[in-house]
Amino acid sequence: MFQKQIKDVAKDVRVIKGCQTINDKVQNMNVVLNLVESLRGDYMEERHWQQLKNKTKSDIDNKSQSFSFNEILELKLHKVKPEVE
Numbered sequence: 001m002f003q004k005q006i007k008d009v010a011k012d013v014r015v016i017k018g019c020q021t022i023n024d025k026v027q028n029m030n031v032v033l034n035l036v037e038s039l040r041g042d043y044m045e046e047r048h049w050q051q052l053k054n055k056t057k058s059d060i061d062n063k064s065q066s067f068s069f070n071e072i073l074e075l076k077l078h079k080v081k082p083e084v085e
Contacts (some may be wrong), residue, residue, distance in 0.1 A: 028078040
């Protein structure tokens with residue numbers, strides 16, 4: 001929804017650096033949210049989580065009670081999208 005609003009902004013406003021930064025963040029969040037949806041699937045096994053940890057060079061504990069969406073965001077999944085899909 002927000003992405004459509006950005007597209008509707010006048011072209012001369014879209015070239016402003018701040019607008020492009022916001023657009024990039026919205027696009028990255030769309031990628032992350034789609035990947036998060038996949039991560040919560042029942043078919044995600046421990047080996048898949050291990051592969052994700054290797055690709056993102058992280059040591060998250062997906063079994064922890066404190067595991068949170070913020071930790072998923074810190075993985076910067078948008079940077080490794082092709083490998084994660």
